[in-house]
Amino acid sequence: MSQGDGPIGSGGAVDPEQYSSDDGPSQVTFTLSRDLQKRLDRYLGDRIPWLSRTSLQRLIAEQAVTVNGRHPKASTKLRKGDVVTVILPPPPSSDLPAEDIPIEIIHEDADIIVINKHDDIIVHPARGNQSGTIINGLAWHLRHSGGGLSDVGAEHARPGVVHRLDRHTTGVMVCAKNETAHWRIGKQFEQRRTRKRYIALVHGNVEPLADVIDLPIGKHATIRHCNAVRWDDTGKQAVTLYRVLEQYGDFTLLEVELRTGRTHQIRVHLSHLGWPIAGDDMYGGRHIEVRDLLTPEQSRGDRRAVVLGRQALHAALLGFTHPSTDQDVEYRAPLPEDMKNLIQILRDRGPAKQPKVNGRVLDANSL
Numbered sequence: 001m002s003q004g005d006g007p008i009g010s011g012g013a014v015d016p017e018q019y020s021s022d023d024g025p026s027q028v029t030f031t032l033s034r035d036l037q038k039r040l041d042r043y044l045g046d047r048i049p050w051l052s053r054t055s056l057q058r059l060i061a062e063q064a065v066t067v068n069g070r071h072p073k074a075s076t077k078l079r080k081g082d083v084v085t086v087i088l089p090p091p092p093s094s095d096l097p098a099e100d101i102p103i104e105i106i107h108e109d110a111d112i113i114v115i116n117k118h119d120d121i122i123v124h125p126a127r128g129n130q131s132g133t134i135i136n137g138l139a140w141h142l143r144h145s146g147g148g149l150s151d152v153g154a155e156h157a158r159p160g161v162v163h164r165l166d167r168h169t170t171g172v173m174v175c176a177k178n179e180t181a182h183w184r185i186g187k188q189f190e191q192r193r194t195r196k197r198y199i200a201l202v203h204g205n206v207e208p209l210a211d212v213i214d215l216p217i218g219k220h221a222t223i224r225h226c227n228a229v230r231w232d233d234t235g236k237q238a239v240t241l242y243r244v245l246e247q248y249g250d251f252t253l254l255e256v257e258l259r260t261g262r263t264h265q266i267r268v269h270l271s272h273l274g275w276p277i278a279g280d281d282m283y284g285g286r287h288i289e290v291r292d293l294l295t296p297e298q299s300r301g302d303r304r305a306v307v308l309g310r311q312a313l314h315a316a317l318l319g320f321t322h323p324s325t326d327q328d329v330e331y332r333a334p335l336p337e338d339m340k341n342l343i344q345i346l347r348d349r350g351p352a353k354q355p356k357v358n359g360r361v362l363d364a365n366s367l
Contacts, residue, residue, distance in 0.1 A: 030084045040067065041074040044086065059086065096125065096159070101137030106172065106331050110147075111181040111324050113138065113160075114174045116333040119310055122167050124158040135159065138175060149175060150182035162186050166264070171198070171315025172333045176323075184323035189261065195319035197362055198256040198266060199245075199335060201312035201342065202275040203285060206244055206252040209357050213240040213269045217262045226282060227264045229272045238262040240269045243360045247353040248346040251278060255362045266313060278342070280311035293345050308342050316362050335367045 030047060044056045044065070051059075056074075063071045064087040067078070078084070101121075107114040117123075117134065124135045135149070135158065142148050149160030160175040162185050176182035188194050216235030220226040229235070239259035246253040252275065256266050267283045270276060276284035286292075287310075291303035319330035335343075343364060346352065 026088045028086050028088055030086075032078055032080055032082045032084070035080040036078050038078055039074065040065070040072055040076040040078060040084070043078055043084070048086070048088070096135055096139055097131055098139035098143050099131060099136040100140050101132070101134075103134065103137040103141055105141070106333065111177055111322070112174055112185070113142075113177060114172065114318070114331045117165050117170055117173050117315070119168055119170050119336060119338070123164045123173070124161050134173075135161065135175075142177075147177055149177055150179050152176070152179055152182040152186075163189055163261070165315055166267075166311075166313075168310035169313045169315065170333070170336045170339075172318040172331050173315070174318060174320070174331075181323040185320060188320050192259060192261075193320070195317065195330070196258045196261075196315065197317040198258070199314045199316045199339070199362060199364065199367065200242075200254045200256050200266060200270065201278045201339065202252050202254060202270055203250065203278055204252060204275045205247060205249060206242070206254065206275055209244040209355050210359065211242060213242065213273065214238075215269060215272060217265060217268055227262065227268050229268065236260075236262060238265050238269065240266060241359075242270075243357045244355055245357075245360065245362070245364055246343075246347075247355065248349070249351070251346055253343065253364060255360050267311065278312040279308045280313070282311075285311065288342060293342075293349060298349070307345065308338050310338075312339050312342065314339060316367055332367070335364070 028048075036043065041053055041056050041060065044051075044059075045053050048056065059065055060072065060074045065072065066085045067076060068083055102118075104116040104118065105113060106116055115134070115138075122133050124133050125131070138149060138160070151159060160177065160182065162174055162176055162182060165171065165173055174185060176185060215229045215238060216231065217227050217238040218230035218232070218234035218236060220228040221230075237260060241257040241259065243255045243257075244252060245255050254270075256270075258265065262268075264283070267277055267280055271280070271283040271285070278285050279287055281287060287306055288308040289303065290301075290305045290307060293307065294303075314335055315333065316335070317330065317332050319328065321327070322329045
């Protein structure tokens with residue numbers, strides 16, 4: 001299989017469905033029609049997007065890649081006329097194994113399934129990891145209860161996935177069980193007609209008590225997998241509203257409302273303003289230990305014991321129009337134990353303030 005280096009999205013990237021590895025290793029060849037001055041591993045990342053950069057670097061190290069018939073390094077710069085040949089591994093399968101993974105279901109009907117996502121689980125398979133995800137667990141549940149997920153996104157191993165939460169973010173998520181439901185709910189997300197409220201515990205004493213954060217977000221200039229506030233043409237509009245629920249001096253409990261849905265939006269916005277989410281070491285927060293909260297006289301046992309080891313961010317409420325009944329529906333998820341425990345410690349330590357703020361919907365006690 002041979003390809004030129006046309007623009008990605010216009011036939012330039014390798015589609016795993018375009019070749020078969022049934023008869024042994026498959027091979028693809030690219031011929032550069034212009035001088036890109038790009039590293040080989042980055043170029044292949046654009047061309048073969050279903051393989052991670054680490055996987056591509058491993059292929060290069062194992063001499064499964066040649067440039068002009070020679071075995072290159074991952075850092076080799078490519079120029080006009082170079083011929084790049086890659087022996088490809090089998091493409092990722094779109095067949096998802098059903099796994100007996102506990103999934104907490106808030107609501108289920110013929111069109112949707114609403115869950116309370118727990119910590120440390122990803123939503124769908126990615127980068128060749130085909131197991132241990134929410135979708136694997138839902139496949140098991142639906143196999144034993146009847147029905148299935150929407151086929152929308154199945155070719156990318158994400159059937160039924162309308163929206164996502166980060167691996168260590170907990171709370172309400174909805175998946176679609178048929179295509180009509182998928183498109184109708186997805187359109188509401190796209191047109192910003194859903195209602196999304198989060199609970200976030202952040203470092204610092206947040207002031208003012210309520211505000212609108214309207215700052216553009218784009219890829220971080222130097223840190224992979226991170227986003228940042230960007231004022232150049234790579235930044236996209238991102239709007240977050242927050243309201244203070246409780247104040248503890250060195251921590252603040254917030255209700256956060258999303259008006260847009262950029263990746264890591266809440267985490268980026270709050271960190272940018274100097275209030276990183278507690279536990280979020282990717283965006284300036286830190287894991288919380290007993291010694292961060294209590295004096296030696298107040299605490300017993302190991303003062304290095306971790307009270308919170310992930311970002312204290314919880315999707316507490318999700319509302320939308322039901323795809324078949326057209327009724328307004330709203331689902332809530334209770335706070336997970338680690339956040340509840342931390343909030344209780346902060347309240348007991350005192351003093352805890354609960355200012356009155358207009359527009360609040362959530363109450364930490366009711367969750």
